[in-house]
Every structure is written in structure tokens, then in C-alpha cells.
Amino acid sequence: LYAKISAAKYEAGDNVSIKKKEGADNTFVISATNSGGGTDFNVKGDVGEETQVKSGDTVNITGGATGLSHNANIGVEKADDGLKLRLAKDITTESVTLSKGENGKSTKMDAESVTVNNGKQSTKVSAESVSVNNGSQHTTVNAGGISVNSNNQAPVSLTSRGLDNGGNRISNVADGVQPHDAVNVSQLNRVKKKMEKHSDAGTAAAIAVGNLPHAMHSGKSMVAVAGGSYGGESAVAIGVSHTNEKGNVILKLSGTSDSNGKYGVGAGVGYEF
Known part of the structure; x- marks a missing residue:
């Protein structure tokens, strides 16, 4: 039987190699090879036309971002015709910036605050305070009270100690009724x-x-x-x-x-x- 086998001829096909195993006279190894003769396939995304990828070509998958998150926010799901990328229901990241690209309008959210900028005025909301800044006037609301600072006027503050009106008039005050009510000029x-x-x-x-x-x-x-x-x-x-x-x-x-x-x-x- 061995004589018949050794007398036979063996011819490797595409992507198949036949080699005699070293140290074993009667053993041959048949294995698949990658000789560049793989099958072509097509790639298609949500946007753009379908593209054919030939055997040996490189498929580049890019997102455009360099500061990458290590959190598991994107999942890959097997589908009948390929793989689908799914966004997690709860996204974990360091910050999110929304920018309209018009007159500096943007919104940034992170673990500590939310900042909204419309190009002329910015508002920052955090656990400790709410701050509004329009360049010439800065208003802050926190646990201690409310303060308003203007470039050309004395600061105004309302705290548990009372009102410091910065030397400004208090207008539109109703007539006092009770013994401890304030009276107006009228x-x-x-x-x-x-x-x-x-x-x-x-x-x-x-x-x-x-x-x-x-x-x-x-x-x-x-x-x-x-x-x-x-x-x-x-x-x-x-x-x-x-x-x-x-x-x-x-x-x-x-x-x-x-x-x-x-x-x-x-x-x-x-x-x-």
C-alpha cells in the first residue's frame, strides 16, 4: 500500500501547500496558504456608494478624532449582511462639545459644568453656582447669594446679611402697609x-x-x-x-x-x- 502511495503524484492547488514532514518518511502535511489569491468583497456604509475591495487591498477605517475615549460607548452587532455599529444607551465620556461654527456659538458639557456661549454672552452652570458673563457685566448665583459686577458701576450683592445695592436707586417699590415695610418716595x-x-x-x-x-x-x-x-x-x-x-x-x-x-x-x- 505504501508503495502505491509513494508512487502517486501530488499537485498542490490554489492556496494549498503539500510538504513532507521532516523526520517522518510516510507523513505529508497539507495546509492552506495565503498566496494573494483571496476573494474580492464589497464595502458599503450609510453614506456613499458601494466599493469593491480586491484581494490584497487595504481597508482603512477612520473616524477623524485623535483624543480617544477608553469607555465602551460603541458596540458591534452581527447582522445578516454584515456588522452594525451601535451607540450605547448610556454614554460615558469626559466632555461633549457642541459647536455651530457661527460667531463662536458652542455648548460644552463635562462632569463638573455646562457652558453655553452664543458669541456675545456665556452662561456656566455647575453644582456650586450659575454664572452669566456678557463682557461688561458678570452675574453669579451661588449658595451665598447673588452678585452683579459691572465694569462702570459698583457691585451689587444680595446675601443673608442683606442687600448692598451699590449706591443705585431701588425702583418700582409698592406702598408700604405693615409696620416694618419700606416706604417709597411717593x-x-x-x-x-x-x-x-x-x-x-x-x-x-x-x-x-x-x-x-x-x-x-x-x-x-x-x-x-x-x-x-x-x-x-x-x-x-x-x-x-x-x-x-x-x-x-x-x-x-x-x-x-x-x-x-x-x-x-x-x-x-x-x-x-
Whole structure:
């Protein structure tokens, strides 16, 4: 049998080699080889036309990025006609930057913050604070309060210690109602005007009383009326006076009424010696 086998002829086909095994006279090794005669195949992606790859050609798979993540964010799934790349439901990465490429508009997200820039104004949100910057004004909100810094104005801050308004007016304040409410200028002006009217009316009443005549002769009595005006307010006074028989004691009683509806009374006695 061996003689028949050794007398036979062996011819290797494509991609097949036949070699006698060293140290074994009756053993031959038949193996596949890669002689460059492989099968051509086609490659097609989601975009672009199908391309034929010939045996021996190199297929380059590129993504364009250099800073690569070591996290498992992309999976490969076997399909009937090839392999499909699948993005993970939960993506883990150091940061994500979205850029429109127009006037510097961009959004960057990382583990610590989110920064949005529209080319004129930027907003940064983190666990500690929210910061808005438009170049001339910078506003920060954090656990300590709110602060606003402008290039040409004193800073404004609202903290647990109170409001520092940087010397600016507080506008559009409603009228105070409760005892500890703040008052506005309108309320203050109304009170000021009312106090001025009362003060002017009181002055008018004093003028009226000061112009009341009194009894001059011993044993005589007098009833008198006088008026007064001051600062647009007016008052009237009525007085009664009496002088004793000796002429050395004078008794006076008076009452006033002013244009604000206020009334006053007074009395006096004088002894001459």
C-alpha cells in the first residue's frame, strides 16, 4: 500500500501547500496558504456608494478624532449582511462639545459644568453656582447669594446679611402697609405734604390767637374774635378775657379752629404787681 502511495503524484492547488514532514518518511502535511489569491468583497456604509475591495487591498477605517475615549460607548452587532455599529444607551465620556461654527456659538458639557456661549454672552452652570458673563457685566448665583459686577458701576450683592445695592436707586417699590415695610418716595412726599399743611394751619392758629384783644379796664370783660393765615392755610380764634376790680389780674380763655379741621383751646391768667 505504501508503495502505491509513494508512487502517486501530488499537485498542490490554489492556496494549498503539500510538504513532507521532516523526520517522518510516510507523513505529508497539507495546509492552506495565503498566496494573494483571496476573494474580492464589497464595502458599503450609510453614506456613499458601494466599493469593491480586491484581494490584497487595504481597508482603512477612520473616524477623524485623535483624543480617544477608553469607555465602551460603541458596540458591534452581527447582522445578516454584515456588522452594525451601535451607540450605547448610556454614554460615558469626559466632555461633549457642541459647536455651530457661527460667531463662536458652542455648548460644552463635562462632569463638573455646562457652558453655553452664543458669541456675545456665556452662561456656566455647575453644582456650586450659575454664572452669566456678557463682557461688561458678570452675574453669579451661588449658595451665598447673588452678585452683579459691572465694569462702570459698583457691585451689587444680595446675601443673608442683606442687600448692598451699590449706591443705585431701588425702583418700582409698592406702598408700604405693615409696620416694618419700606416706604417709597411717593408715600414720603404725601406724608411730608400733610405735615406741612398741619404745620402751616397751626401757625395760622397761633397768629389768630396772638391777635385776640383782651379787657383793659378794671372790672371789665371782653369777647374777641381774630383770624390768621400762613402758607395757604387759615385759622380763626375766639377769646374771652376779664380784668378784676383792682385791675391787677387778667384772665383769658381762647379756642381755635383751622382749615385742616383741627381745634385748639387755651387759657391764661396774669397778675400785675
